[in-house]
């Protein structure tokens with residue numbers, strides 16, 4: 001039987017699809033991660049925005065067109081949030097939420113209308129199937145923060161951390177076939193050992209791993225001199241900090257139920273630059289959060305200018321039914337789109353400025369070929385385009401960056 005796993009959404013979902021694939025192959029199934037003809041489909045859905053959820057549902061129809069006889073098992077966040085919407089589709093056989101993901105191989109023989117199970121413990125759900133360069137390693141799942149706009153705590157459950165020994169063992173395993181490990185999770189800053197916050201200890205435990213270690217996202221509250229000392233002492237740490245800001249306006253941050261002010265956020269950015277002057281600091285911003293006025297937006301704009309991010313992921317606010325913010329007064333769509341454009345311009349300028357300011361030799365890990373260029377990323381996450389003679393899946397020292405497409409061309413140092 002050939003099974004196709006279709007994945008939408010975040011890196012955690014991608015990691016989990018990799019783990020499902022590995023489990024199915026172990027059980028003797030043929031598996032593809034592409035949307036192509038297959039006997040059975042596993043649709044790993046996303047609910048981070050209304051559009052993501054709509055796209056997830058649209059995939060059920062796409063699958064029916066590819067193979068009208070194929071059955072679909074739906075998992076992931078959209079299936080937790082809106083189980084019925086999927087169950088009423090004739091080609092959907094089972095809707096198993098997030099917790100069912102690590103049981104797919106077991107339940108394949110009894111595909112029926114399975115109910116959603118809410119997980120309590122961290123599900124040891126391991127994926128070793130990766131590219132030859134960069135591997136993702138999930139260390140944590142769920143979230144306790146209940147930001148007023150976010151569905152994640154409802155669809156992925158409360159925060160739970162993976163056992164440290166299990167993380168270190170997988171990192172060691174991954175280092176045999178990869179050169180970079182990206183730590184992922186829903187709220188990695190909440191990583192705990194025996195109930196105590198322990199992200200610093202986790203990083204210390206990965207200090208001797210031969211791979212470069214990259215952190216996918218952190219909350220600003222976790223940034224302390226102690227953590228930065230630890231990171232600074234790690235020869236394998238990639239100086240990229242993705243700190244979720246969401247808004248740079250104190251009124252909006254409060255309404256979002258984010259537990260910091262713009263001043264506190266900016267002080268963490270400054271602290272990072274004290275330890276890592278050339279760090280790539282990136283962020284997420286939600287534009288047009290309910291009640292956001294022109295003045296509020298101007299405040300966010302000013303904060304962003306001060307923070308001087310290398311890159312921002314800009315999201316227009318998406319109303320998620322069931323969240324606190326869904327009851328707040330929405331901002332007009334045209335206004336939101338204009339604000340998004342303003343931030344996109346600032347983003348492009350900041351990104352160009354950061355790339356042009358690079359004067360040091362950087363270490364690029366090449367990972368793919370795009371339009372006859374060998375493409376890779378530096379330790380501070382600049383996308384580099386090298387001539388096609390450059391080695392693939394290798395570290396290459398680069399210098400003299402010049403802006404090109406979404407990154408830079410560079411000379412081999």
Ligand code: SF4
Nearest residue numbers: 143145146147150152
């Ligand atoms: S920290 Fe906030 S935005 Fe992030 S997953 Fe948790 S509730 Fe959602």
